[in-house]
Amino acid sequence: MVRVFRVFVPTSVLALLISEVILIFTCYVTAAFLVLPLVDPYVYLTSDGGLWRIAAVVACVMFGLYLHDLYTRFRIESRIVLFQQVCLVVGIAFLTQALFTYIRRPEWTLPKWIMITGSGMVLILLPVWRIVYANFVMKSIGSERLLFLGTSPVSQQVAEYITEHPEVGLSPIGYVDDNCEAGGSEMPGVPRVGCVTNLREIVRQHKPDRIVVGMSERRGRMPVGDLLDMRFAGTRIEEALITYETTFGRVPVRELRPAQLIFSADLGPSDKKVFWQSIYSFAIAIILTVIFSPLMLLVAIAIKLTSRGPVLYRQRRVGRNGDVFTLYKFRSMNVNAEATTGAVWATKSDPRITPVGRLIRNLRLDELPQFFNVVKGEMSIVGPRPERPEFVDSLVEQVPYYRQRHCVKPGITGWAQINHKYGDTLDDTVRKLEFDLYYIKNLAPSLDAYIIFHTLKVMLLSRGAQ
DSSP: OEEETTEEEOHHHHHHHHHHHHHHHHHHHHHHHHHOSSSOHHHHHHTSSHHHHHHHHHHHHHHHHHHTTTTTOOSOSOHHHHHHHHHHHHHHHHHHHHHHHHTTOGGGSOOHHHHHHHHHHHHHHHHHHHHHIIIIIHHHHOOEEEEEESOOHHHHHHHHHHHHOGGGSEEEEEEEESOGGGTOOOOTTSOEEEEGGGHHHHHHHHOOSEEEEOOSOOTTTOOHHHHHHHHHTTOEEEEHHHHHHHHHSSOOTTTOOHHHHHTOTTOOOOHHHHHHHHHHHHHHHHHHHHHHHHHHHHHHHHHHHHSSSOSEEEEEEEOGGGOEEEEEEEOOBOTTTTTTTOSOOOOTTOTTBOHHHHHHHHTTGGGTTHHHHHHTTSOEEESSOOOOHHHHHHHHHHSTTOGGGGGSOOEEEOHHHHHSOOOOSHHHHHHHHHHHHHHHHTOOHHHHHHHHHHHHHHHHTTOSOO
């Protein structure tokens, strides 16, 4: 895996992305040579800005592939569906070119026949390349071979995931049983290659690229000497918690020990990181408030005309260091929706939500007034989702490390929001906390930029809203 924007990306995905950029670019360059017999193609591409115009089309196509999740789920389940998706992606590029023509920007558009010919080549070659890549190239790239030492729940979750998702570039070669004297343990889907007492021989025989240590009981049973010798011999050794974090993009709170957080060298947030986050969050909030002010006015009018009550909904939320602040949202529920129920989580098909409220929730427009919270310094653009005080008091008692999520400012969007669906159960809260802790541990402007970019897709496709 390769770490980009503090997010672990499988090498196979990165290789696919680069190869498709080259393929699509080549299609349109080739089209220029085919349809410009009366004009020197070299002059058009180099002196007339043809390469830049092609680059703009390639960017549109790549963005379309991203919107269709073709870089998160690129295993081909249906060739017909794949071809349909590529058609839609190319359609996005055509619409963009039409928009440039409409606004009278000919210097941004490709000539008609270059666009048609190049797009036709993309429609044929891109699906073919996807099929070839999935069936042959990805297998030739090879996977990093993991040997699991122990059968802890974390190790089992990692093994199950990488077995079902070979595209992550990891493959389990087996597990070393750390419980042989008590009858042995099982790791479903992964072969047992021996007991911990034979670790040296097992490593010599299988030659793993990485040993993942996930022993359920370590005291007096950890083969420290063997692991130390293997580490100095060049074998990579890491805890199962680290592999879990790399694979899933979250921190497993149920298996986490306090010492692992206390002594973590890269655990944020530092005062410097928080300061700079506040600066660029303020600047972004000001800019977006100006840009979205006409839309916010239209939403306010729609709410006022369709239901009685105030346009804005004010609610107490818990911010950094446990400070309580007033969060602003466009009202999407009936007035006094919690008069009889008290503080409760929203649910799917919640009867308290108005028709206009359901629409603005699906489009995430109800969140726009929170830019004012960012300007006031109570929130950031990116961060853990702020929760209500009534829920926080209960969750701190039930969920380990829940209090620690308040060490940074809450955000309008966040790592948990783009990676996990909206949920109203305790398990959903634990899962979102795992994502929040990963974000806090890796807090950086690059990660914030990645989350903001991904949030645009969530908004455009109306995913995860409630």
